[in-house]
Every structure is written in C-alpha cells, then in structure tokens.
Amino acid sequence: MNRTTAVDPPSRVHVAGVMTAVVGSTSSFAVVLAGLTAVGASPGQAASGLAILCLLQGLGTAFLAQRHRLPVVLAWSTPGAALLAAGGTVAGGWPAAVGAFALTGLLLLATGAIPALGGAVARIPAAIAQAMLAGVLLPLCLAPVRALVAEPALVAPVVLVWVAALALRPRLAAPLAIGVALVVALLTADGVGTLPQLLPHLEWTTPGLSWPAVVGIALPLWIVTMAAQNVPGAAVLGSFGYRVPWRSSLTVTGVATVLGAPFGGHALNLAAITAALSAGPEGGADTTRRWLAARTAGLSYLVIAVFSTALTALVLHAPGDLLLAAAGLALVGTLGASLGAAASSPTGREAAVVTFVVAVSGVTLAGIGAAFWALLAGLAVHAAVELTRPGRERRAGSAAAA
Incomplete structure (x- = not known):
C-alpha cells in the first residue's frame, strides 16, 4: 500500500466517518424493515431488529478499525434484507426466521474458520449468484413505479429528488430520497406514538428452526451475504490498497449475527x-489514518441506534408504500450491477437467466421460497451445460476440420 503522510484537519476524517454511517443507514433501513416484517416480525420486533443491527455494526466497526488500524466498516446485509422481503414467512413463523438468522451467523463463523466453506461459495458461478440477487431485487425496484401511479402526489417529490441527486451527487441520491420520504411521511402519517414508545428497545425472541427456514432463509442469506457483500467489500478496500483481515472480520460479523439474531438482527x-x-479520499489524504474515519462511523451507528424505534414507527405509519418506494429507488443501482454481472459473459448466460426468472417468479415449493429454487435451478442448468461441453467442443472441432 502506498502510504502518504499529508496532514488532514481532524474534522475532515470525522465528517467522512459520520457520512459513512448516515449514508449506510438512511439508504437502506427501509429495506431492512420490509424484510423483517415480511418474515413475520411485529412492529416492536422489527424496531428491535433495526436497533440491534445499528448497535452491533457500530461496535464491530469501531473494534475492527481500532484493532487493525484499517478503515474496515461493517453494515447490515441489504441484499439479505431484500431476500427476506421477497421470500415472506416460512413454517415456524418469526421464531424460525430468528433461528435461521442465528444459523447464518454460525455459517459466517465457519466460513472464517474453514477455508473449504469459503471455497464452496467461491465455486458458485458469480453470474448465478448475481442473477439470484437481481431476481430478488426486481420486485422491490418495481415498488416506486407502482407507488408513483397509486399515490403520485406523495411519491413524485421522492422520485424527483432522487433523479436530481443522481445527476449531481449520485452517492447521496438514496439518502436524500429516503429523507424526503421521511418528511412526507411525517407530514401525512396518522400518529407515530408517544415519546416513551419511540425510545429504542430490544425484544427477545427465542429462536426456533424449521427445515424451510434453514433452506429458504439461512442458506440463501449466507450465500448472498458472502457473494454480494463480503467479497465486494474486501474488493473495495483492496482497491484503495488495504488488505482486509478476513478471518477477524468474519469472526466479528458471525458472532455479532448470532448475538443479534434473538433480537431480530438478520445478518452483518x-x-x-x-x-x-472511509477508505477512499474522503477519509483523508493520509492513508495511514483513514481508520479513524471508520472508527467514527462505528460510533455514529451507536447514535443512529437511538433513533431506530422512531424511524420504524414512522415507516410503519407512512401512507401506502411511500417508504418502500424510496427503498426501491435505493436498490436500483444494486439491481443494475447485478443484472450486468449476471449477463456479462455469453458463457453460462442461460443458467443465469434461468436463475433470474425463477427468483422473479416468487414461487414457494415445500414451504421454501423462490431464492433457493432459483439457485438450485441455475446450478442444475450450469452443471448440465458443463457436462456436455467437451462433447460439443469435439463436434465443433470435427466440423471445422471437415
């Protein structure tokens, strides 16, 4: 890593950390709430889930940044939340979903401790993993279109702000859209509760487990979290010259996910x-001190946790699908990247398309949601194509020779 020694004003580093936390939370907290409520969480349990995620990712970020002197930042799994929102409830209801969250944490821990598990995820073709994610995201990204038609007066300001910010400050487009949606919700919501009801709190749910929850939630959530968050997260840090402490990061996120699951946290x-x-130029010119921005981001998440219950109440009392529409806008970029990665190579494109179509279908079979079946169908088509490839190549070679 190229180290620079330019001196930055302390405020610049801390502002970068605060912005990391603000952008990270405001751009996707509505997706998290949509996912938790979809799998059976009550309003109180969803608020608890958002609070514990903010709390644990704040503590985990501050610990990793301080421990390794690197700008390592944690986040909740936004693709994982979208997966939950698309899948709906499973056999066993909310307790089974909580048990699946805990199992996901154990899988993250095992991935850090057992290289073969990480290798197993790496062997899933990237196009198939991205196609599954794209299929899960598409219904959520359709929400702004439907909401704009149903409630144009409420949703139009959100869309207009998003488009304007996308043209001028793309990184702030999602937070600004969510911010406008919150203002509209605050002006139109029919009461959000008294002050004591808006204070942050945690609700315990004793984890259960069911086979559909294991197959339909835990396994896809683990795969999506690894393929769509952990691997790109490591790549982003690598692009700025930092090497991620892989085992330490997976240990912290795995333990945090297990600890947060009974309180509604789905995955970190x-x-x-x-x-x-935090890791880029916004974190300061001195690359050896950008970890301070990450630490500030961690501490900022602890402050955001204080407002988690109020945010949940506002979202749940907002008219129509206002906040879900804003969340869908926030996911448009992720959908575009996933579709691009899924169709980037002609080789194996059919398997990726099959994966995408099954994921979009939303089918449930044997109590298991579409994400699992999409992954299974895509891998089956991929395996069939690969098994017949040598024969097809030989026949093509013979025809060319003739």
Whole structure:
C-alpha cells in the first residue's frame, strides 16, 4: 500500500466517518424493515431488529478499525434484507426466521474458520449468484413505479429528488430520497406514538428452526451475504490498497449475527459501497489514518441506534408504500450491477437467466421460497451445460476440420 503522510484537519476524517454511517443507514433501513416484517416480525420486533443491527455494526466497526488500524466498516446485509422481503414467512413463523438468522451467523463463523466453506461459495458461478440477487431485487425496484401511479402526489417529490441527486451527487441520491420520504411521511402519517414508545428497545425472541427456514432463509442469506457483500467489500478496500483481515472480520460479523439474531438482527457483513467513504479520499489524504474515519462511523451507528424505534414507527405509519418506494429507488443501482454481472459473459448466460426468472417468479415449493429454487435451478442448468461441453467442443472441432 502506498502510504502518504499529508496532514488532514481532524474534522475532515470525522465528517467522512459520520457520512459513512448516515449514508449506510438512511439508504437502506427501509429495506431492512420490509424484510423483517415480511418474515413475520411485529412492529416492536422489527424496531428491535433495526436497533440491534445499528448497535452491533457500530461496535464491530469501531473494534475492527481500532484493532487493525484499517478503515474496515461493517453494515447490515441489504441484499439479505431484500431476500427476506421477497421470500415472506416460512413454517415456524418469526421464531424460525430468528433461528435461521442465528444459523447464518454460525455459517459466517465457519466460513472464517474453514477455508473449504469459503471455497464452496467461491465455486458458485458469480453470474448465478448475481442473477439470484437481481431476481430478488426486481420486485422491490418495481415498488416506486407502482407507488408513483397509486399515490403520485406523495411519491413524485421522492422520485424527483432522487433523479436530481443522481445527476449531481449520485452517492447521496438514496439518502436524500429516503429523507424526503421521511418528511412526507411525517407530514401525512396518522400518529407515530408517544415519546416513551419511540425510545429504542430490544425484544427477545427465542429462536426456533424449521427445515424451510434453514433452506429458504439461512442458506440463501449466507450465500448472498458472502457473494454480494463480503467479497465486494474486501474488493473495495483492496482497491484503495488495504488488505482486509478476513478471518477477524468474519469472526466479528458471525458472532455479532448470532448475538443479534434473538433480537431480530438478520445478518452483518463487510460494507461494500459505503466502505469507500472511509477508505477512499474522503477519509483523508493520509492513508495511514483513514481508520479513524471508520472508527467514527462505528460510533455514529451507536447514535443512529437511538433513533431506530422512531424511524420504524414512522415507516410503519407512512401512507401506502411511500417508504418502500424510496427503498426501491435505493436498490436500483444494486439491481443494475447485478443484472450486468449476471449477463456479462455469453458463457453460462442461460443458467443465469434461468436463475433470474425463477427468483422473479416468487414461487414457494415445500414451504421454501423462490431464492433457493432459483439457485438450485441455475446450478442444475450450469452443471448440465458443463457436462456436455467437451462433447460439443469435439463436434465443433470435427466440423471445422471437415
């Protein structure tokens, strides 16, 4: 890593850290709430889930940054939340979902301790993993279109601000859209509760487990978290010259996910997009001190946790699908990147398309959601194509020779 020794004003470093936390949380907290409520969380349990995620990712970020003197930033799994929102409830309801969250944490821990598990995820073709994610995200990204038609007066300001910010400050487009949606919700919501009801709190749920929850939530959540968050997160840090402490990061996120599961937290991982705010030039010219921005981001998440219950109440009392529409806008960039990665290579494109189509279908079979079946279908098509490839290549070679 090229080290620079330019001196930055302390305020610049801390501002970068605060912006990391603000952008990371405001751009996707509505997706998290949508995912938790979709798998059976009550309003109180969803608020608890958002609070514990903010708390644990703040503590985990501050610890990793301080321990390794690197700008390592954690985040909740936004693709994982989208997966939950698309899948819906499973057999066993909310307790089974909580058990699946805990199992996801154990899988993250095992991935850090057993290289073969990480290798197993790495062997899943990237196009198939990205196609599954794209199929999960598409229904959420359709929400702004439907909401704009149903409630144009409420949703139009959100869309207009998002488009304007996308043209001028793309990184702030999602937070600004969410911010406008919150203002509209505050002006139109029919009461959000008294002050004591808006204070942060944690609700314990004794984890259960069911086979559909294991197959339909835990396994896809682990795969999506690894493929769409941890691997890109490590790549983002690598692009700025930092080497991620892989085992330490997976240990912290795995333990945090297990601890947070009974309180409604679904999964924690390395931040990808927002990591650049602390690890990049915004974190200061002195690359050896950008870890201070990450530490500030961690502390900022602890402050944001204080407002988690109020945010949940506002979202749940907002008219129509206002906040879900804003969340869909925040996911447009991720959808575009996933579709691009899924179709980037002609080789194996059919398997990726099959994966995408099955994921979009939203089918449930044997109590297991579409994400799992999409992954299974894509891998089956990929395996069939690979098995017949040598024969097809020989026949093509013979025809060319003739």
